Amino acid sequence: MLDDEKVDLFSYHELRAGRLVIDPEQAKVELGEVLYSKLKLTADGTKVLWPQPTDDPNDPQNWSDRRKAVQLIVITLASFIPDFDSGIGIAALFPLSVQFNTTTGVINNLTSNWSVFLLGWGGILSVMLMRRFGRLPVLFWSQILALGFLIGATFAPNLKTFAAMRCLTGFIGSCPQVTGLYVITDIFPFHLQARKLNIWAAAFMLAPLVSPFAFGFLVARASWRWAYGTGCLYGAVVVLLIVFFMEETMYDRALKPIPPRPSTGLRYRVETLIGITGWKMAKYRASVAEVILAPLNVVWRPQFILVVVFEAMIFGFSLGVAVTNVVFLSSPPPLGFGFSQYAVAGTYGTPIVAVILGELTGRFLNDWIMNVSIRRNNGVFEAESRLWATYISVPLYVCGFLALGAGIQHTIKAAVIMGWGIAMFALMINTVVVYAYCNDSFPGQQGEISALLTLARTLGGFAVAYFQVPWATKVGALETFGVEAAIVFGLFVVAVPITQLKGRYFRERFSI
Incomplete structure (x- = not known):
């Protein structure tokens, strides 16, 4: 008692x-x-x-369902931007190499890979700022700056300028991919969070696939600058949605007494958007030293590091495939299929459908596992029950990667399409499970775990484009993708059972 x-x-x-x-x-x-x-x-x-929920109507947990839905829609659309902008370079890979008189390898290494790498580090900075000044102003200013840098890439006169603008866009623009978990936990109660996580995660899962799909058809007929220009238009629309509809969801419920709002009405809205309210409220919140050290305070915890290394590899290899498949599909035999620009763009439709199916499946699967776990555990939820879904996702992922590798090596189109689709379906389920588990295990550090997960999956993925094509050229795609699948399966065997068996001990011993 x-x-x-x-x-x-x-x-x-x-x-x-x-x-x-x-x-x-x-x-x-x-x-x-x-x-x-x-x-x-x-x-x-x-x-x-x-x-x-408190008795305060300003508490985001007390907002109406419609008001909460608007916040989820806007942050989901914003979370689509970072990887969507990065994926434009996949569609424009060959036109860019012609424009700047270099090879596709140089374009990939100098722009696509480094912009993906910087996505993760930008998220760490964003979380530090949000802990002090709130979600909304950091989101607003980051998207304004990211839009400006993307415009710079659109009109870049040379490769150096283009590469710098791409990298800055990735670093500054990654904020929505860590803000989303904050917003979901700020406004939705626990039993709805995994379902909403599915929707939000689908955005950054779909983003690097939608841009090669959509803009692959565009750059086949028009300049690559039109593709980046379209990305700028989408970014501008999202900025307007943030200005007019997004609200500050940070609520200092743990403080006693809860600080009152420093202003009201339209003045509060404007001051909150541009950061004045956050500046005034910062004195009540974590210190500068605390926000800087917070990610380091999370990353070493065993209930976090085990599943994160596992997720880094399963997501990283998939992210690498999204970048390198354009090379396999476009290159002439024996390395690739010699597809036209139109055919390459069309193949990205399969993983898009697979992610959508994974979102729909995961939405019901996670809720079912949660409810069964609660019933079997006498009305109590234990975070480790989330991980049962990985026993479905990982075998599917391995099968998908093996089929994809065999399809590329033996130029079997159906195997490539089906293998890629199965792998992305499995990845969608797995990613939400890991995010949900970490969120449950660290309910006061949503920003840090989201930023560290983003960093882990980008670190796991950016390097793949450097070695995957040369490796497949040397030993064959089946061996390349087979080894990657084996690494994922090995990490799964080590990380998931240990976390499930020892997770309660880890949480009791190492929780923050």
Whole structure:
């Protein structure tokens, strides 16, 4: 039984990292009658709400469903931008090599690979700023600057300028991919978060595939600058959506007393957007030293590092495929298929459909696993139950990669299409599972875990483009993709069972 005087229900979910009482009857047993009487439940009374909403109408947990949906839509559209902009270079790879009188390898290494690499590091900086100044101003200014750098890439007169603009776009523009997890946990209760994570994660999963698909057809008929110009238009639309519809979701519920808003009405809206409100509120929040050290405080935790290394490889190899497949498909036999620009663009339609199917499957699969786990565990949710979905995703991923490698080596079109699709379907399910597990295990560090996961998957992926094509040329694509699949499977065998068996101990011993 807990001491009623010492328990703060508004921050209780952070203290019980990875273990939450969801069933009201079990909550009555664990928390006692007094605390139970203070709990707020779902409208149907079947689940305890975590985090517990306050009585303040400004608390994002109390917003209407429509208001929450608008925030999710805007942050999802914004999260599409970083990898979408990076993927434009895949579609424009051959035209860029002609424009700047160099090889496709130089273009890939100098622009695409480095812009992917910098996506992860930019997310770390964004989280540090958001912990101090709020979600909205950092998101707004980062997208303004990213749009400016993308415009610079569109009109770049030479390769050096183009490469610099691409890299700056990637570094500055990555903010939405770490803001999304913050926004979802700020406005949605625990039992809905995995479902919303599916929607948000689908954006950055689809982004590097949609741009080669859409702009592959465009650059076949028009200049590559039109492709980047279209990316600028999309970025401008998202900036306008942020200005007019996005709201500050950061709510300092753990502070006692909760600081009042420094202004109201239109003035509050403008000051919050540009960062004045965040500047005023920073004195109540984590110090500069704390926000700088926070990622380091998370990264070494065993319940985090095991699954993150596993996710880095499974996502990284897939990201590398999105970059290098254009080379395999466009190159003449025996290395590739000799496809036209139109045919290459068309092949990217398969992984797009696969990601959408993975999102739909994962949405119901994660909820089903969560509900079954709660029932079997007497109304209590344990974070490690999330990982059961990886036992479905990893075997599918291995099969997909083997089919993809065999298809490329023996120039079997159907094998390439099916293998790529199966791998991306599996990746979509796996990525959401890892994000959800880490989010459950570190409920007070959503920004840090999101930034570190983004960094891990970009570090795992940017280097693949350097070695995958030369390796496949030397030993064959089947061996190349087979070894990559074996690495993923080996990490899965090590990371997931250990985390499931020892996860509760890790959380009790190493939680923040």
